[in-house]
Amino acid sequence: MKLNEILSDSFNAAEWEAKGYELPKYDIAAVAKKTHDEPTWVHFGAGNIFRAFPAAILNDALNTGKYDRGVIVAESFDYEIIDKAYRPYNNLSLLVSLQSNGTIEKKVIASITESLKADKLFGEDWARLVQIFQAPTLQMVTFTITEKGYSYNDADLARGLDAVFAMGKLTALLYERYKAGKLPLTLQSTDNCSHNGDHVKAGVKAYAERWAQDGIVEAGFVDYINDSSKITYPWSMIDKITPRPHEKVQAMLAEDGFEDNNTIITEKHTFTAPFVNAEEVQYLVCEDTYTNGRPPLELGGALYTSRKTVDEVETMKVTTCLNPLHTAMSIYGCMLDYTLISAEMADEDLRAFIQKIGYIEAMPVVTDPGVLNPYEFIGTVINKRLP
Template identity: 25%
Template sequence: MERLSPTTALPAHVQRPAYDRTALTPGIVHIGLGAFHRAHQAVYTDAALAAAFGPWGIVGVSLRSTDIVQEMHAQGGFYTVVTRDADGDTARVIGAEIDAVAATQQRARVLALLADPAIRIVTLTVSEKAYGIDPSTGGLDPAHPAVTVDLATPHAPTGVVGVLVEGLARRRAADLPPFTVLCCDNLPSNGRLVRRLVLDMAERRDAALAAWIAAKGRFPSSMVDRIVPAAAEGTRARAAALIGAQDRLALETEAFAQWVIEDDFVDGRPAWEAGGALFVTDVAPYEKMKLRLLNGSHSLIAYLGQLHGLDYVRDVMALPEHVARVRAHMEAAAATLDPVPGLDLAAYRAQLVARFANPAIAHRTAQIAMDGTQKLPQRIFAPAVEALASGGDADAFAYVTALWLAYVRRMGPVDDPRAAELAAAASQTGSAPFFALPGLFPRELVSANGWRQRVDAHLATLDAAGR
């Protein structure tokens, strides 16, 4: 069986790029060439190009891995997205990715791309921990390994913020407009946060550069939503059966996809609305909804799964007692939300339960459980603070916190950027050592003795039950 390429003859039932890919030129650099980007932003871009063709080809940049870049080159940038649900599987071949670069081997090329006037947008999916955020201040953490290196060698950066700053510096030196920086990671007010980090690093380097970025740069916020598990054992086989070719880059995902974007760009954008993207003036209500309902529930499911020996989200959702927990958590989280324009929150919650229970999606609880210190502040701790401030007991959030602490204590060492601190806290008794970790819990929760007692009570119950 041949390997997928731009010249592969695909079966009629397979959706393929509906534009002249040979005429496609670069306009977007995407940093973080992982599965989520390829099943989300690249799919939206494919639809945009079909509806309103333009110079919006994507050059994917991998900051760490070289394997994904080699595979992309071997297939000419083509790959398959397999959409799975109870009704069956469908395949779509994506062509929006026209090149890929491994930053560890081609750093100069990455920086040259960012300085190229043809590149007008830089999109990001690099995970929360990659930005080098100081948990105490919310700004740049000079002690973060990548930040330390990039502050010392600004013209040869390795971290995402350093790469953005150097790219913008080169554009300023060439008298070019900046590129728009569009963050697609699960961070609160992600555009404003990335802007703060970029300006912080730029200020440490050159005050005039920081002033130029502040005046001319654009950092729209966005909210992304699609469940994209790591490729499972049967992913390639399913893709091959559908497309009639081998595809080592094949992905599996659900039918649902959502992208809400603040419409604030320096120099144009693709017609992403053709793929269903929603352009708004304020992303915050949508972002808050997703972080607290979807992501917060995902964390609950992940720790339930890890403590009960359930490998996949669907396994957790197959048990009625866990589904009841998830529904109760969503109800508590929904009480902390403002109305979301155009959305029925009750219907959205019901849809989430169905998505989590999708028997065709193998989303590992271990994958979701990692990096808790980066995820829980916005997913669990922030709504807990608001629930307490409004007179509630925030017990649902105390329960998830206790689940996480039990997970850390039993599964350690856990995959987390603060793993050493967590291990030290886990070696002691109770939750107090965790609440003492700097910048982890909001001060409102640290001082909320009643809420902390609820955490301890749930933790004791979990310990007594052995889970």
Template identity: 25%
Template sequence: MTCKLSLATLAEAAKTATIPAYERASLKAGIVHFGVGNFHRAHQAIYLDDLFNVGSDHDWAIIGAGVLPSDAAMRDKLAAQDFLTTVVEQDNNKTAARVTAPMIDILPVGEPDVMIAKLADPEIRIVSMTITEGGYFIDASGKFNPAHPAIAADGQNPAAPKTVFGLIVAGLKARKDKGIAPFTVMSCDNIPHNGVVTANAVVGTAKLSDPAFADWIKANVSFPNGMVDRITPATSQREIDFLKENFDIEDNWPVYCEEFKQWVLEDRFPMGRPALEKVGVTFVPDVTPYEHMKIRILNGGHAAIAYPAALMDIHFVHESMENDLIRAFLAKLENEEIIPIVPPVPDTSLADYFKLIERRFLNPKIADTIPRLAQDGSNRQPKFILPSTLDNLRQGRDVVGLALVSALWCRYFFGKSDSGKDIVFNDASAERLHEAAVKAKDDPAAFLAFDDIFGDVAKSELFRKRFAYALKTLWEKGTKETLQLYLDGKLAV
């Protein structure tokens, strides 16, 4: 018999899933987290659940927060089940469910006074976030854009902010005014030097209304960099139904993820932190080597296979990796143009790391989708692909494969697959990208005109030539034959 998930039904859920070994009533909040989406609940929340399960650090529970309509919907769904989440971990050879309980509340969306008051609570010592790569208001060079309308609005009305960064600034200001030490701000998003990026956003937002306070934040608030990793697909009705049918648990928004997870953090937490090293988090002085490895090899790999797969009408990630052309394309790209420019990582073989990535991409149980990988390319390409392109160019290396990735992205934004099927875009810049991609069929330079995306890469004569030839080949011969030409070493001119 199916049980509807709640604190009252944990004993029933325990028949098919692992449940918390701690009493939820024993927890006290120490963290406010913005962006209570799937990745957060499969990653940061899991580590805390593991820590609480061993009887440690029960004063570091999570209070969720958000600023988007989707955050309000998530709050409603999770509140109805006492903020519990069922996480289904799926390896190639097993599937297991666990109920997690490290979150004790989610703040109401659209009530800045309530959020600021909680941020000013001295018990809150960390404010963390998973707000996606596009949530940081940065351009292709990684610079914060204070002119963005949402940020500018917070600068004009700092007492009633509507962005995450405006709220953080207001929370820090309230703490300073009360003589309370500032919390640590911790990004959990897949962005190079995410702590630095977050610091720039917070300081840049504060500068619009109070330059002196912006300087105080820069001098007194810690923003540790971190590398996070766990493949976590979106939840659909399919996943909700699977949980009911196989585990007899009714969860409004379960999370599915792979078994593998990794978290590397710089140990800069002046107000203290949970002892996450007890449950597998790696604390290091400098996270840069780890994030280079992960963002370029894994996230770059995802971005590379997304568009050829979409153009070939492939829906699932594991199916794309079962395609000989796409798998060989990824391997050649990684081994010739991505891995060689990734700096060494302590105690890590990059070749072995890529083999692990291939295995993870091939996991059929995750059912990760190509549309998910293909979404938000205007934010992901400048972070996951184009930095590798630029580094190759600066080192005098060729970029045949990486230019092909950019050409595939352009061809994708024309809006139809090779078979003529319509492509549904999920990108804040979809309209301008589609318009440019249509023009690029005859004038490839039209797609490279976006300085906020391509930056210095588009200034390279070699890149422009490689991109133009790859795009021309895609139009003349199609995706499959173009990939084969690349594999045969016949795509460059």
């Protein structure tokens, strides 16, 4: 059993399904063709979280038959990921969801239709990105590049359109979209950091203003990236744990006969694989301000709401309903020589301790954001996520 078999004429779907592998319910080739010709979504950051979450919920949306476009992934930092984890497998991957009851869900993800290296060093890839950013159909660009991925400095600002940091490359591509007719676009961070859309906006603004000051771009480009009817930078809250590939999962896949179970370690110390192992629970709450439409990710479980509500959800998670519980368990677990959070959850004293932190200490100070119930959120942490 190998991922590339799925696209072959001799593919035996029954064998995979008999072993519990969920296969795409849509025409993979047709979606890839439609996406190439009329792209709607580009994502920067080809790491594990992207394949396990944004790409996976798009896969679910495609399975409904109510949408027909995939996502194009661009990697701006570690190009080995593209060469070793994407292209050898025709951009297919396997999502292995570890359930709290001990069962495992195995789902083939085929929603990623192209994988590109976001750097001018790779001429064909960069030319394709320029073409995509010039397309009127492009609706949004998303990111999982970690909080430090939004950084910039004077040296990179001075490089102009040849900037090497992610935000500089993004701004250069936005300039192509500006020249193509000041086309609208939404830049949606899905990184796990507070008010993440502001990080994107700060980076783009820094590059655009410096380039205008240096006479590299016209002043109208600065107006374009600041015009909320053209470009928006929504906030989001994302929550899903996707650890590096684990040997227990590899062994399970090997026992199934699934051969693409190797760990890939790049020179930049990225740990990846043709599969991603992740927890079953996930949340993506986005501020619904899109200037050119958006893919219907609500079909895969994403929630769309106001900026205020996104902020309340993030505050609920970080200050009361998840982070303090997990941190407390980790600290006391280390003191008591536990090596797994799941093992701690079998300790009646520790479990009761975490329940008291959540239900007794947290609830009086938490604000109910409305879209996610705090009691249910904590219940999921205690009964599904930590176990």
